Amino acid sequence: MNYKSLKFRLNLWYLFVFILAILIAEALVYIYLDRSLHRELDILLNDEAKKITQKLKFDGEVLSFVDSTEFYEAEHFYLNESSIFFRVFDKNLNVISESENLKKGKFVIPQPRASKLGEADEIEVNGKRLRIFYLPLYYNGEVCGVIETSKFEGTVQTAMGLLRTSLVIAFILTFVLVAYGGNLIVSRLISPLERIIEKADKITGENLTERIDIGAGNHPEEIVKLVNSLNRLLDRLERAFKQISQFTSDVAHELLTPLTVIKDEVEITLMKKRRSNEYISTLNLIQKQTERTISIIKSMLYLAKAESGVIRANSGMVNVSDLIGELISTFGLKAKQKNVKLRFYCNSDVFVYSDEKLLFEALRNIIDNAIEYTGSNGKVEIVCEKVNGKVKISVSDTGIGISEDDLPHIFDRFYRGRNAFEINPSGAGLGLSLTKSIVEILSGQIEVSSQLGKGTKFVIYLPEKL
Ligand SMILES: Nc1ncnc2c1ncn2[C@@H]1O[C@H](COP(=O)(O)OP(=O)(O)OP(=O)(O)O)[C@@H](O)[C@H]1O
Numbered sequence: 001m002n003y004k005s006l007k008f009r010l011n012l013w014y015l016f017v018f019i020l021a022i023l024i025a026e027a028l029v030y031i032y033l034d035r036s037l038h039r040e041l042d043i044l045l046n047d048e049a050k051k052i053t054q055k056l057k058f059d060g061e062v063l064s065f066v067d068s069t070e071f072y073e074a075e076h077f078y079l080n081e082s083s084i085f086f087r088v089f090d091k092n093l094n095v096i097s098e099s100e101n102l103k104k105g106k107f108v109i110p111q112p113r114a115s116k117l118g119e120a121d122e123i124e125v126n127g128k129r130l131r132i133f134y135l136p137l138y139y140n141g142e143v144c145g146v147i148e149t150s151k152f153e154g155t156v157q158t159a160m161g162l163l164r165t166s167l168v169i170a171f172i173l174t175f176v177l178v179a180y181g182g183n184l185i186v187s188r189l190i191s192p193l194e195r196i197i198e199k200a201d202k203i204t205g206e207n208l209t210e211r212i213d214i215g216a217g218n219h220p221e222e223i224v225k226l227v228n229s230l231n232r233l234l235d236r237l238e239r240a241f242k243q244i245s246q247f248t249s250d251v252a253h254e255l256l257t258p259l260t261v262i263k264d265e266v267e268i269t270l271m272k273k274r275r276s277n278e279y280i281s282t283l284n285l286i287q288k289q290t291e292r293t294i295s296i297i298k299s300m301l302y303l304a305k306a307e308s309g310v311i312r313a314n315s316g317m318v319n320v321s322d323l324i325g326e327l328i329s330t331f332g333l334k335a336k337q338k339n340v341k342l343r344f345y346c347n348s349d350v351f352v353y354s355d356e357k358l359l360f361e362a363l364r365n366i367i368d369n370a371i372e373y374t375g376s377n378g379k380v381e382i383v384c385e386k387v388n389g390k391v392k393i394s395v396s397d398t399g400i401g402i403s404e405d406d407l408p409h410i411f412d413r414f415y416r417g418r419n420a421f422e423i424n425p426s427g428a429g430l431g432l433s434l435t436k437s438i439v440e441i442l443s444g445q446i447e448v449s450s451q452l453g454k455g456t457k458f459v460i461y462l463p464e465k466l
């Protein structure tokens with residue numbers, strides 16, 4: 001038996017409460033019956049004493065019997081179980097007369113005490129309880145005598161003895177029933193918990209798809225809630241687990257490409273002695289691939305931080321027009337090289353309560369894409385405006401567009417549109433997932449619409465104020 005188990009404790013408490021309740025109930029029954037039987041006896045003794053009173057006379061000095069029939073009544077004459085004894089005392093509590101059976105009984109009843117007049121008393125005679133009642137007689141407001149009636153409590157004691165035995169038997173029976181029944185009830189309540197523990201113990205990283213199932217049945221609400229809550233926890237764990245393994249394999253895959261290129265290039269270069277311009281070209285390639293690797297690692301670290309909530313917005317009032325102006329000058333050269341027109345329409349009074357650096361990074365990725373994926377003679381237009389208490393920043397281009405199949409995935413990590421490789425072979429597919437994480441940190445929303453071969457439009461909504 002495990003003394004610390006819930007089952008043991010529940011059983012113990014259940015038994016304790018039940019036993020306490022039974023003991024209290026039995027004690028109440030016992031006390032009530034004991035009092036009732038004694039009251040009955042007292043009434044009988046009182047009636048008998050009153051009967052005797054009627055056979056007495058008091059002449060002011062002496063108390064005497066006018067009728068001696070009482071002495072010959074069976075209950076006062078014979079000595080047996082139903083005998084009622086009596087004694088009559090004068091005002092000085094000297095015995096005037098006593099019943100025949102009392103004389104026969106040869107036992108001594110102590111003198112009545114003044115304090116007990118009008119009440120009942122009890123003494124023990126040869127191991128038997130004798131109930132005594134004292135009825136005082138008054139003359140002109142003063143006690144002129146006392147009638148003492150008494151009877152052995154034989155029947156009362158037998159009844160109480162029987163009751164005691166019945167109560168003990170009832171107690172033992174109830175105890176056995178409660179202990180057995182309680183154990184049965186507790187076991188039924190606990191069994192789903194044991195099944196939950198057993199199931200939960202079996203779930204590991206390898207079988208995270210499994211869920212806890214306690215089977216159909218009328219299970220308590222709390223148990224059902226617990227199972228549902230544990231299963232929801234497993235859902236979340238499974239998702240996180242999948243994300244982590246996806247992340248690991250994505251990173252491994254993405255880093256493998258540039259590193260393999262570097263390795264192959266170095267191996268080929270080292271095969272024979274080469275001219276210095278060949279070495280320079282290899283080194284240039286290594287530099288490019290290393291930069292790409294560094295950029296991937298940086299983005300991944302940033303994403304990991306953003307998703308774990310380490311990055312917090314350091315917000316303040318940001319002039320959107322100034323911020324976009326800065327981005328335009330950053331991308332001026334790239335746009336010129338690609339022969340893409342960069343246009344910008346924004347009032348100078350558009351402010352947003354945001355983190356300037358994060359917002360810069362988010363817009364940088366979108367504008368970079370817009371220029372990157374727009375061919376020569378194309379156009380990229382940036383517009384900012386206030387709409388319903390929000391600031392709307394849209395970046396539209398006349399570039400290659402995104403196919404319907406790619407569109408739902410472009411915010412996923414490492415996802416690249418099928419038509420993107422040709423134009424931008426070195427892209428990692430991380431820019432937009434970074435932007436999305438940032439926009440979420442800034443409590444904004446990002447939307448995209450695109451037409452293949454015609455152009456793409458990204459819209460970011462940000463709260464104007466806190
Ligand atoms: N303005 C755009 N026009 C056309 N396609 C776009 C545009 N912006 C994004 N895309 C598509 O979405 C994909 C994901 O973009 P994202 O910026 O995340 O990655 P990337 O540009 O490929 O690489 P990098 O990590 O270097 O930014 C791109 O590969 C491209 O297919």
Ligand SMILES: [Mg+2]
Nearest residue numbers: 365369431432
């Ligand atoms: Mg990009």
